[in-house]
Amino acid sequence: MAESRGQWSGKLGFILAATGSAIGLGNLWKFPYITHENNGGAFVLVYIGMVLLVGVPIMVAEILVGRRTQLSPVGAFSHLSQGKPGGKAWSSVGFLGVLAGFTILSYYSVVAGWTIHYTYLSFSGELSHLASDAHALQTYFGGEFLTNGQQQVMYHLMFMGLTTGAVYFGVQKGIERVAKILLPLLLLILLVLLVYSSTTSGFGEALRFLFVPDFSTLTTGSVLEALGHAFFTLSLGMGAMLTYGSYISKDVSIPRAAFQISLLDTLIALIACVIMFSIINSSDIEVSKSSTILFTTIPTVFAQLPASGFFNAIFYLLIGFAALTSTISLLEVVSSYAIDELSWSRPRASLTMGAVIASFGVLNALSLGGNATLSSINLVGRESTAGVFGTMDYLASNWFLPVGGFMIALFVGWVLGARDTLDELQKGHGDFSWFKLWRVLIKFVAPLAVGAIIVSVILGREYQ
Ligand code: TRP
Numbered sequence: 001m002a003e004s005r006g007q008w009s010g011k012l013g014f015i016l017a018a019t020g021s022a023i024g025l026g027n028l029w030k031f032p033y034i035t036h037e038n039n040g041g042a043f044v045l046v047y048i049g050m051v052l053l054v055g056v057p058i059m060v061a062e063i064l065v066g067r068r069t070q071l072s073p074v075g076a077f078s079h080l081s082q083g084k085p086g087g088k089a090w091s092s093v094g095f096l097g098v099l100a101g102f103t104i105l106s107y108y109s110v111v112a113g114w115t116i117h118y119t120y121l122s123f124s125g126e127l128s129h130l131a132s133d134a135h136a137l138q139t140y141f142g143g144e145f146l147t148n149g150q151q152q153v154m155y156h157l158m159f160m161g162l163t164t165g166a167v168y169f170g171v172q173k174g175i176e177r178v179a180k181i182l183l184p185l186l187l188l189i190l191l192v193l194l195v196y197s198s199t200t201s202g203f204g205e206a207l208r209f210l211f212v213p214d215f216s217t218l219t220t221g222s223v224l225e226a227l228g229h230a231f232f233t234l235s236l237g238m239g240a241m242l243t244y245g246s247y248i249s250k251d252v253s254i255p256r257a258a259f260q261i262s263l264l265d266t267l268i269a270l271i272a273c274v275i276m277f278s279i280i281n282s283s284d285i286e287v288s289k290s291s292t293i294l295f296t297t298i299p300t301v302f303a304q305l306p307a308s309g310f311f312n313a314i315f316y317l318l319i320g321f322a323a324l325t326s327t328i329s330l331l332e333v334v335s336s337y338a339i340d341e342l343s344w345s346r347p348r349a350s351l352t353m354g355a356v357i358a359s360f361g362v363l364n365a366l367s368l369g370g371n372a373t374l375s376s377i378n379l380v381g382r383e384s385t386a387g388v389f390g391t392m393d394y395l396a397s398n399w400f401l402p403v404g405g406f407m408i409a410l411f412v413g414w415v416l417g418a419r420d421t422l423d424e425l426q427k428g429h430g431d432f433s434w435f436k437l438w439r440v441l442i443k444f445v446a447p448l449a450v451g452a453i454i455v456s457v458i459l460g461r462e463y464q
Contacts, residue, residue: 005070005340006171007247013176014248015260020179020325021240022265023186025111026233028319031269032276033290034229038222041213044270047226051262054449055230057441058405059241059258060425061412066245067254068424072336073097073239076246077411084415093407094337097239100400101333104238106361107392109163109327110368113155114295115320117145122299122312130303133288136296149370156365157358163327164354167335170346171247175328182321189318190268193275196311202281206274209281224456227449232397233265237405240329243336253429255438294319331357364389380460398457406450413443 008014035043069076074094081090121127130136145151166174197203231237245254276298280287283301287293298315302308331354338349367374367387375387385394412421418439425432432438 009172011252016183017176017179018244018261019264020183021235021329023268024322024326027269028272029294032273033293036290039217040209042215042218043222044210045213050227050230054446055234056258056262057446058236060255062241063245063254064424066242067248070246072243072340074337075340096404098334098337100238100396101330103392103396105330105357107364107389109159110156110365112323113159115316116155118316122309125309127299127312128303128308130300133285133297133300136300147369149366152365153362156361160358163331166328167331167350179325186318186321189314190271197275197278200278200282203278205281206277210273224453231401237401240333243333251428402450402453409442409446
């Protein structure tokens with residue numbers, strides 16, 4: 001089994017792939033819109049605090065478990081829990097991770113597929129005719145596109161095809177190679193857009209909105225939302241970082257890597273906000289709905305600019321690239337389970353799991369209006385949980401990820417011994433002087449904070 005497992009080519013390969021997993025629709029689509037909804041400044045600050053106090057420590061914990069066991073989540077937990085309180089029952093945390101990977105990928109790839117459609121629309125010049133946000137919402141996004149079942153399914157399947165292809169070729173030749181090409185490209189496109197946005201008249205106002213906190217606008221809900229988002233955007237709570245950590249060698253410093261990945265992820269999310277808010281502020285376009293800024297407001301603003309087709313196209317390519325390196329990590333968790341635990345070959349695992357998730361995802365793709373029955377399902381009755389799509393998102397973001405993250409923190413903080421964890425963290429790092437602080441964060445702060453999310457979900461509050 002061990003020989004057939006992949007390994008990154010080195011430290012850089014791992015950092016790029018893990019950063020690629022972290023940076024995705026969470027950074028470019030969700031973070032800007034929840035920052036908009038939560039009035040910027042103070043929310044951004046709380047979010048950064050959550051990343052540092054909860055995100056980084058849990059990421060360290062996940063990577064540690066992966067590298068220690070060189071196994072994917074199910075095997076890793078069952079291996080490390082031998083002879084410990086709870087015993088084999090801990091492997092259910094691994095199963096929950098596999099289930100979360102399946103669930104998230106089945107709807108994430110639908111949204112990711114939209115970037116293909118929008119890149120095409122940009123090149124064909126169609127987006128240049130948008131007159132207002134409401135117009136975009138009605139014509140391109142809401143009315144014609146979301147309810148077009150055929151298109152939704154087609155783009156979703158295309159995206160699943162790309163994802164499966166990368167996972168098929170394995171850790172180094174597939175996942176790492178795609179990340180090594182796409183991540184630098186993504187950074188380059190972001191820089192071009194950032195420089196461009198700094199020349200717009202809305203730049204100063206965007207910076208003020210994002211970086212001058214006004215705490216009077218902060219609610220408990222926003223604090224929990226910031227924490228929930230920190231989880232999602234850092235790819236935590238379901239063993240994605242654990243799985244990627246199982247392919248690193250002992251000469252990589254886990255704490256340093258976790259910090260670098262989180263820093264890059266946060267920077268990209270902030271840059272995405274600066275770009276979007278600058279260009280929105282510099283136009284007189286009204287945002288009619290925060291959650292669709294990316295697909296309605298942005299192309300409308302671009303439509304007023306010279307060379308709008310070009311900016312639009314590279315913008316949607318960027319989002320597609322970011323999404324692809326994330327969907328790859330989701331499929332890798334599910335596939336590596338079959339490889340490690342069922343002894344399947346990589347081609348068999350990736351093709352089978354890719355096909356099963358793609359098929360299930362068709363239900364998500366059709367539930368945005370394409371099919372009345374699928375659209376009408378709604379577990380908890382909120383607007384955001386409508387349809388199979390909304391239900392999957394609700395289950396994953398509100399239940400699977402927080403519960404998974406909570407259990408991972410408990411396991412590493414309370415079940416694994418201090419000696420084992422310190423030993424693993426010092427490999428490739430040397431003296432780990434922050435160990436005590438990290439232990440406090442992982443034993444107390446992280447479980448309490450994530451526990452608060454779970455309690456608020458049980459009480460029926462919406463934080464996503
Ligand atoms: N982090 C990615 C984003 O921000 C999404 C993602 C990829 C993810 N893998 C994950 C989220 C694992 C949770 C768990 O878009």
